[in-house]
Amino acid sequence: MRGTILYxxxxxxxxxxxxxxxxxxxxAVIRTVATCVCGSDLWPYRGIDQLAKPRPYGHEYVxxxxxxxxxxxxxxxxxxxxxxxxxxDGTCAHCRAGFQFSCVNSSPFDGCQSELIRIPxxxxxxxxxxxxxxxxxIPSLLALSDVMSTGWHAAVSANVQSGATVVxxxxxxxxxxxxxxxxxxxxxxxxxxxxxxSRQRIATDFGATDIVETRxxxxxxxxxxxxxxxxxxxxxxxxxxGESMTQAVRVxxxxxxxxxxxxxxxxxxxxxQMFFGNVGVxxxxxxxAQYLPTLLDKVLSRQIEPGKVFDLELPLEQVAEAYAAMDxxxxxxxxLRP
Amino acid sequence: MRGTILYxxxxxxxxxxxxxxxxxxxxAVIRTVATCVCGSDLWPYRGIDQLAKPRPYGHEYVxxxxxxxxxxxxxxxxxxxxxxxxxxDGTCAHCRAGFQFSCVNSSPFDGCQSELIRIPxxxxxxxxxxxxxxxxxIPSLLALSDVMSTGWHAAVSANVQSGATVVxxxxxxxxxxxxxxxxxxxxxxxxxxxxxxSRQRIATDFGATDIVETRxxxxxxxxxxxxxxxxxxxxxxxxxxGESMTQAVRVxxxxxxxxxxxxxxxxxxxxxQMFFGNVGVxxxxxxxAQYLPTLLDKVLSRQIEPGKVFDLELPLEQVAEAYAAMDxxxxxxxxLRP
Numbered sequence: 001m002r003g004t005i006l007y008x009x010x011x012x013x014x015x016x017x018x019x020x021x022x023x024x025x026x027x028a029v030i031r032t033v034a035t036c037v038c039g040s041d042l043w044p045y046r047g048i049d050q051l052a053k054p055r056p057y058g059h060e061y062v063x064x065x066x067x068x069x070x071x072x073x074x075x076x077x078x079x080x081x082x083x084x085x086x087x088x089d090g091t092c093a094h095c096r097a098g099f100q101f102s103c104v105n106s107s108p109f110d111g112c113q114s115e116l117i118r119i120p121x122x123x124x125x126x127x128x129x130x131x132x133x134x135x136x137x138i139p140s141l142l143a144l145s146d147v148m149s150t151g152w153h154a155a156v157s158a159n160v161q162s163g164a165t166v167v168x169x170x171x172x173x174x175x176x177x178x179x180x181x182x183x184x185x186x187x188x189x190x191x192x193x194x195x196x197x198s199r200q201r202i203a204t205d206f207g208a209t210d211i212v213e214t215r216x217x218x219x220x221x222x223x224x225x226x227x228x229x230x231x232x233x234x235x236x237x238x239x240x241x242g243e244s245m246t247q248a249v250r251v252x253x254x255x256x257x258x259x260x261x262x263x264x265x266x267x268x269x270x271x272x273q274m275f276f277g278n279v280g281v282x283x284x285x286x287x288x289a290q291y292l293p294t295l296l297d298k299v300l301s302r303q304i305e306p307g308k309v310f311d312l313e314l315p316l317e318q319v320a321e322a323y324a325a326m327d328x329x330x331x332x333x334x335x336l337r338p
Numbered sequence: 339m340r341g342t343i344l345y346x347x348x349x350x351x352x353x354x355x356x357x358x359x360x361x362x363x364x365x366a367v368i369r370t371v372a373t374c375v376c377g378s379d380l381w382p383y384r385g386i387d388q389l390a391k392p393r394p395y396g397h398e399y400v401x402x403x404x405x406x407x408x409x410x411x412x413x414x415x416x417x418x419x420x421x422x423x424x425x426x427d428g429t430c431a432h433c434r435a436g437f438q439f440s441c442v443n444s445s446p447f448d449g450c451q452s453e454l455i456r457i458p459x460x461x462x463x464x465x466x467x468x469x470x471x472x473x474x475x476i477p478s479l480l481a482l483s484d485v486m487s488t489g490w491h492a493a494v495s496a497n498v499q500s501g502a503t504v505v506x507x508x509x510x511x512x513x514x515x516x517x518x519x520x521x522x523x524x525x526x527x528x529x530x531x532x533x534x535x536s537r538q539r540i541a542t543d544f545g546a547t548d549i550v551e552t553r554x555x556x557x558x559x560x561x562x563x564x565x566x567x568x569x570x571x572x573x574x575x576x577x578x579x580g581e582s583m584t585q586a587v588r589v590x591x592x593x594x595x596x597x598x599x600x601x602x603x604x605x606x607x608x609x610x611q612m613f614f615g616n617v618g619v620x621x622x623x624x625x626x627a628q629y630l631p632t633l634l635d636k637v638l639s640r641q642i643e644p645g646k647v648f649d650l651e652l653p654l655e656q657v658a659e660a661y662a663a664m665d666x667x668x669x670x671x672x673x674l675r676p
Binding site for chain 1: 431432435436437439440495566568591592593595598601602605606607609610612613614615616617618619620621622623625
């Protein structure tokens with residue numbers, strides 16, 4: 001099959017690779033219908049995260065079940081499936097508590113930017129749609145594999161309640177999905193911090209009621225003005241830098257929560273400021289399997305269309321251009337078709 | 339009147355000071371029935387926090403209303419009152435949201451380790467008992483001024499739910515009160531981390547089901563063994579050092595919350611570890627006015643007896659000995675009588 005290998009900073013290629021096979025009786029192999037590039041793929045692509053050696057890349061996918069191991073009970077070949085960006089068994093204490101990323105049988109994927117993917121713990125990881133979905137739903141279903149589930153996780157971690165005022169820091173695909181999640185969870189006011197017109201349009205389409213273009217002291221002042229000096233009930237942080245985390249902590253009201261889904265890179269929290277404001281921080285890798293039943297319903301019933309975050313579609317063979325377009329911010333998120 | 343001045347490390351004295359008077363129409367002046375020394379008073383006493391100049395000290399009290407300003411509507415002279423360790427008006431957006439420490443009209447106290455105390459924002463800060471309480475209830479009522487409310491805040495911030503497994507890090511008065519709070523909030527299993535036999539006894543009396551005497555790697559292993567390798571649903575952190583915070587983060591289960599009430603001193607959170615475990619941290623100065631109605635009921639109905647944390651009682655004149663006894667860990671918490 002053809003599959004993506006990330007060699008190092010700025011060097012990503014599609015190559016011939018061995019077809020994946022069932023290794024464990026709980027595995028499935030799926031034929032990729034669509035995959036994509038994640039903002040987090042850019043950390044090693046930019047050389048900020050170090051790669052020990054070249055490795056297969058990508059962790060988002062939708063596909064058709066090709067083959068299942070003998071202990072897989074919920075899936076059959078030919079079904080269309082969505083799954084999270086890591087494997088989880090769905091039965092251990094952490095899965096049952098809704099934190100599947102910490103599954104005791106978790107295991108990483110081979111690269112998903114490829115024609116075929118081996119999915120471990122298939123029963124806990126993959127969710128089949130009732131029928132083969134319409135072509136136009138593919139981008140939104142693919143978004144559930146990571147970005148929409150992660151945006152949802154940000155809003156859940158930030159304890160977004162009905163009627164709440166929410167700030168979203170970060171206007172990448174995840175930040176935009178957090179706006180959509182906040183709307184679906186009943187937020188009354190959603191302030192998106194974004195400096196890019198094309199992203200502002202999607203944010204507004206997803207439910208943002210206000211846009212703040214400034215950052216730092218000015219950004220804080222703008223949010224405070226919009227909230228009568230109180231601050232936001234909940235803040236979704238979808239970047240992961242020290243700057244964005246500090247921005248998030250400064251715009252939340254006393255006693256509020258910051259939901260964090262940007263992988264922290266060189267972040268030091270302003271801990272005393274948080275303490276004296278009773279500001280909480282919670283988050284991490286999304287509980288995809290926890291949210292998939294709800295989010296699948298919302299996509300299949302056309303209540304939400306998170307696939308709008310894909311503003312460029314390329315053949316898998318052009319993966320290098322896909323990474324470059326996102327790196328250079330020419331695209332928000334690139335969908336790849338094998 | 340006689341009142342306490344903290345001069346610097348190891349130097350605390352009772353002196354003649356001017357009687358406090360009503361300065362604002364929202365003030366009250368109370369005659370102290372009992373006051374005490376707080377673990378946080380030891381930071382400057384030990385020279386860890388720097389004092390710019392000598393200042394009146396103490397922030398915990400129960401007393402009798404002596405005089406009220408003309409805009410005070412809920413209190414009359416002669417009433418017995420308990421109040422929190424800071425003033426809050428009870429009406430601003432932050433007070434209404436239950437985070438009174440961030441009250442827009444908050445103001446600090448003059449030292450409460452004295453015969454008379456001026457309390458600003460008396461209507462929002464002080465709560466009167468229906469009648470003059472029995473003498474034997476005084477220590478427990480005094481505990482509501484800070485330590486019991488703070489222990490409650492730790493448990494609330496850690497999101498302790500009915501049936502939960504809770505770890506309490508710190509066996510000072512606040513940690514012990516967090517054990518009691520966890521019990522009252524319905525925790526099924528309460529693991530107190532304590533190396534001191536006298537404190538272990540109170541912890542057990544307050545509802546601890548297990549005691550862990552070890553710390554660091556050994557302490558983590560002990561908690562993990564007690565929780566079948568899962569970790570605690572909620573952890574109350576009542577110390578505020580880097581060591582204790584790390585301990586707290588390491589014993590909570592994935593997706594769990596650490597409720598923090600120890601003022602952070604030189605703490606750097608293990609942020610990536612927290613992130614990949616979806617561990618949340620929340621807390622700060624307690625919402626005393628929020629909890630006082632509930633906690634007053636529990637004390638007056640003799641459902642809880644947080645006053646047991648006072649294991650030494652001295653006349654106010656011996657305040658120096660009170661600080662020394664707590665500094666040298668000869669006492670858990672010292673009650674002072676003017």
